[in-house]
Amino acid sequence: DTGVSQDPRHKITKRGQNVTFRCDPISEHNRLYWYRQTLGQGPEFLTYFQNEAQLEKSRLLSDRFSAERPKGSFSTLEIQRTEQGDSAMYLCASIGSGLYNEQFFGPGTRLTVL
């Protein structure tokens, strides 16, 4: 257990529905990242926060995806109008404020869109 938690661990939804995932990073970590991973691929960057500021979003990220980190602690990732292509593992990772960029991943949320 890295200390990063994600909820839910599994989500099955029907195409067109909205889903929201939550990530609680390690408490003293100020940077939080969201990734998507599909079978046979490495994690693909979606977005990241430093404290409550969203500093970068992937250009591949559809307008249907939005993320927040309102108080610089937990973060949520929402996908609106889900599509079958959104089925993937959604990973959250956090990094502390030190010199190094060692990321610690949560257990992930497995999304299946029917």
Next chain:
Amino acid sequence: QKEVEQNSGPLSVPEGAIASLNCTYSDRGSQSFFWYRQYSGKSPELIMSIYSNGDKEDGRFTAQLNKASQYVSLLIRDSQPSDSATYLCAVNMGGSYIPTFGRGTSLIVHP
């Protein structure tokens, strides 16, 4: 486009052997390099980080970095069946705070 390349494998080694996993990256200005282990259905787990040219050892694991040749490798000594997993290479290119991951190399250690 900045890329991290790994052979997808599978790499199959007998128990007790040395497993050698390789990764190349495209950005000469890269500064931070990481190896993650990922078991099937689980999230990545950090096993090694390296920032300077040369070798870094931690138990049975050795990371090797050669910035001039733009590659980083991971050696696993005395491989065990429990080492069977996908190994992901990640690189922070050009001072970016966003690591780029390779596709991973599947390692199978057979008894």
